[in-house]
Amino acid sequence: MSFLHINNVHKRFGETHVLKGIDIAIEQGDFLVLVGPSGCGKSTLLNMIAGLDSISEGELLLDGRCINDVHPSRRDIAMVFQSYALYPSMTVAGNIGFGLEMRKVPRKQRREAIDRVAKLLQIENLLDRKPGQLSGGQRQRVAMGRALVRDPQLFLFDEPLSNLDAKLRVDMRTEIKQLHQRLGTTIVYVTHDQIEAMTLASRIAVMRGGELQQLGTPQAVYDDPNNLFVAGFMGSPSMNLVKARIVEQDGLPVAQVATEASTLTLPIVRDRDALRDWRDRDVILGLRPEAITDPASANHREGNIHEAELPVALVEPTGADLYVVTTLGGTHVNARMRPGTPLRPGERTRFAFDVSRMVVFDPESERRIRDERVAEATPIGETA
Amino acid sequence: MSNASPEQDGGARERLQRWLPKLVLSPSCVLVLFFVYGFIAWTSYISFSDSGMMPDYTWVGLHQWSRLWTSWTWGIALHNIWVFGLLYIISCIVLGLILAILLDQRIRAEGVLRTIYLYPMALSFIVTGTAWQWFLNPGLGLEKTMHDLGWQSFSFNWLIDSNMAIYTVVIAAVWQATGFVMAMFLAGLRGIDGEMIKAAQIDGAPAWKIYARIIIPQLRPVFLSAVVVLAHLAIKSFDLIVAMTGGGPGNATAVPATFMYSYAFSRNEMGIAAASAVFMLAVIAALIIPYLYSELREPRS
Numbered sequence: 025m026s027f028l029h030i031n032n033v034h035k036r037f038g039e040t041h042v043l044k045g046i047d048i049a050i051e052q053g054d055f056l057v058l059v060g061p062s063g064c065g066k067s068t069l070l071n072m073i074a075g076l077d078s079i080s081e082g083e084l085l086l087d088g089r090c091i092n093d094v095h096p097s098r099r100d101i102a103m104v105f106q107s108y109a110l111y112p113s114m115t116v117a118g119n120i121g122f123g124l125e126m127r128k129v130p131r132k133q134r135r136e137a138i139d140r141v142a143k144l145l146q147i148e149n150l151l152d153r154k155p156g157q158l159s160g161g162q163r164q165r166v167a168m169g170r171a172l173v174r175d176p177q178l179f180l181f182d183e184p185l186s187n188l189d190a191k192l193r194v195d196m197r198t199e200i201k202q203l204h205q206r207l208g209t210t211i212v213y214v215t216h217d218q219i220e221a222m223t224l225a226s227r228i229a230v231m232r233g234g235e236l237q238q239l240g241t242p243q244a245v246y247d248d249p250n251n252l253f254v255a256g257f258m259g260s261p262s263m264n265l266v267k268a269r270i271v272e273q274d275g276l277p278v279a280q281v282a283t284e285a286s287t288l289t290l291p292i293v294r295d296r297d298a299l300r301d302w303r304d305r306d307v308i309l310g311l312r313p314e315a316i317t318d319p320a321s322a323n324h325r326e327g328n329i330h331e332a333e334l335p336v337a338l339v340e341p342t343g344a345d346l347y348v349v350t351t352l353g354g355t356h357v358n359a360r361m362r363p364g365t366p367l368r369p370g371e372r373t374r375f376a377f378d379v380s381r382m383v384v385f386d387p388e389s390e391r392r393i394r395d396e397r398v399a400e401a402t403p404i405g406e407t408a
Numbered sequence: 409m410s411n412a413s414p415e416q417d418g419g420a421r422e423r424l425q426r427w428l429p430k431l432v433l434s435p436s437c438v439l440v441l442f443f444v445y446g447f448i449a450w451t452s453y454i455s456f457s458d459s460g461m462m463p464d465y466t467w468v469g470l471h472q473w474s475r476l477w478t479s480w481t482w483g484i485a486l487h488n489i490w491v492f493g494l495l496y497i498i499s500c501i502v503l504g505l506i507l508a509i510l511l512d513q514r515i516r517a518e519g520v521l522r523t524i525y526l527y528p529m530a531l532s533f534i535v536t537g538t539a540w541q542w543f544l545n546p547g548l549g550l551e552k553t554m555h556d557l558g559w560q561s562f563s564f565n566w567l568i569d570s571n572m573a574i575y576t577v578v579i580a581a582v583w584q585a586t587g588f589v590m591a592m593f594l595a596g597l598r599g600i601d602g603e604m605i606k607a608a609q610i611d612g613a614p615a616w617k618i619y620a621r622i623i624i625p626q627l628r629p630v631f632l633s634a635v636v637v638l639a640h641l642a643i644k645s646f647d648l649i650v651a652m653t654g655g656g657p658g659n660a661t662a663v664p665a666t667f668m669y670s671y672a673f674s675r676n677e678m679g680i681a682a683a684s685a686v687f688m689l690a691v692i693a694a695l696i697i698p699y700l701y702s703e704l705r706e707p708r709s
């Protein structure tokens with residue numbers, strides 16, 4: 025039995041069907057991140073776990089207990105809100121201790137719990153201040169303190185970092201991750217920042233329009249997306265999606281992609297069985313920018329490298345990497361190359377395609393075309 | 409020398425531009441200065457003069473002021489304004505807050521109810537006073553209706569009972585201002601972050617504690633505004649009382665405003681009336697000026 029089990033949960037606000045049957049199960053100690061575009065129902069799902077929104081249909085199990093009709097305060101959960109939702113008329117200590125006070129914890133014990141959490145979050149010197157006298161980052165800490173002090177079974181975070189500036193966000197992200205590793209708590213965390221999702225999660229649930237698109241480890245969601253939406257949503261810069269045609273060559277399926285002047289033929293090593301049926305049909309290829317590089321930086325040991333000479337359309341140095349843009353199948357394609365590679369637009373250079381990381385999608389249904397056997401999370405290279 | 413003149417021209421135009429707005433505004437400034445501050449000064453002077461029926465500019469020092477403070481009617485007026493003001497402010501705030509909290513429960517027909525509650529504020533005091541005077545008049549209103557309906561023993565004659573008349577004025581004034589106070593509180597309640605209430609629910613606070621500990625403390629600025637607005641309405645509550653009770657029965661509902669009016673225009677004691685007017689102005693100023701000062705300053709800090 026999993027620790028938190030969201031079983032076919034629906035949410036309707038009158039006529040609008042906001043969540044259309046969500047199924048998610050996580051284990052104790054998991055860090056589940058819900059990602060998806062704005063309005064896809066992440067906050068709604070979180071509020072339902074918290075008990076702040078009713079469940080229209082389905083079942084919510086926490087530690088084997090159905091909590092559909094349990095009051096928020098008795099679910100043994102704590103929540104950190106996007107706006108922090110600190111009580112402005114109380115001091116920081118009052119804010120952190122309010123939940124304990126409502127649960128009639130004696131003053132002395134309360135004080136000890138507040139001090140313990142304040143020490144953990146390094147806000148001991150702020151305990152007597154009011155929230156109005158704190159900076160954004162400090163408020164964020166107090167909001168976390170309020171959640172941590174009660175030592176609940178489950179933590180819920182609704183975009184807790186989205187009101188912080190970029191640098192503080194990265195710092196707090198690291199801190200949340202450390203906190204999770206130190207305390208081993210179970211967390212459900214909502215964000216629409218996919219970098220936050222990748223770095224924090226032990227499991228990611230990608231949602232769109234009230235439907236779960238994929239649930240898996242960050243690596244699985246990144247390398248083995250279920251559909252075009254997940255492929256395009258996760259990763260920055262995002263996955264290159266290129267129109268291609270599957271043809272048979274020497275009894276094996278290959279993908280043909282139109283370049284500016286000629287046709288590029290890429291061998292297919294992944295999901296080969298499924299793609300046999302796609303002979304002479306159009307598909308969409310998905311290739312991460314890091315799966316297209318210069319021959320010297322290509323991963324010849326684990327990958328399956330196919331080289332081709334193509335014209336350079338644009339060069340974008342970022343410092344750490346050099347993104348080289350070429351045109352494949354009528355769209356611009358980002359390739360990640362070693363910085364300092366002397367390239368100029370209009371030149372031709374050799375691109376190395378790691379076809380073992382190439383994924384193929386059905387352009388109509390937008391679903392992945394994959395072998396039945398490896399439908400579960402596939403480590404990279406195994407199919408090669 | 410020849411190229412000095414365009415500079416002078418430019419300087420003149422600049423000076424004109426600088427002075428033009430002031431020139432345009434100055435007539436209204438002069439009018440305000442004269443009719444408001446001029447008459448305040450004049451009234452203040454009269455309160456130190458020997459004026460009776462007509463203004464008399466003989467300086468008599470604090471004579472009128474001491475007569476005012478030894479006057480028995482003034483004592484009653486002050487006592488009445490205390491009773492009236494306190495009851496009025498407290499009732500309006502308590503009722504307004506309760507109504508606002510009830511309306512804030514996202515009930516249906518909220519818009520209609522809000523308008524109904526707010527509507528009395530659109531009436532002038534004189535209309536409110538007259539209407540309530542009819543309604544509470546034993547020979548015309550509530551009591552007579554009850555008698556006509558067959559409830560012969562019903563009696564409600566506070567309006568003509570000198571011990572109770574002041575409370576009828578309170579009832580009418582509260583009826584008029586409660587909706588307005590409710591609207592102020594409702595705006596305050598709507599400004600409260602919904603996530604904070606969710607957080608308090610998760611923290612396990614029951615609804616009344618969420619209001620008592622989290623929401624109402626945040627409405628402090630609204631309380632302050634309500635008290636200041638109501639306090640100055642209470643002191644200015646001249647027309648309501650004139651329309652309802654005329655200060656009577658006897659002096660039972662006399663307040664400083666009616667005191668001032670009757671001394672100035674029927675008792676021919678302009679000096680005492682002026683002293684009482686200056687006193688009321690001072691009290692209102694003491695309430696309003698610090699409030700306006702803090703309100704107008706706030707955005708900058």
Ligand SMILES: Nc1ncnc2c1ncn2[C@@H]1O[C@H](COP(=O)(O)OP(=O)(O)OP(=O)(O)O)[C@@H](O)[C@H]1O
Nearest residue numbers: 037040042060061062063064065066067068069216
């Ligand atoms: N009380 C409500 N009544 C009707 N519709 C609602 C209500 N609350 C939310 N919705 C709708 O449900 C959908 C999901 O909302 P939700 O707040 O869960 O989105 P989200 O994924 O958290 O988005 P964001 O990233 O912008 O926070 C939205 O389309 C929203 O309009």
Ligand SMILES: [Mg+2]
Nearest residue numbers: 066067068182
């Ligand atoms: Mg949201």
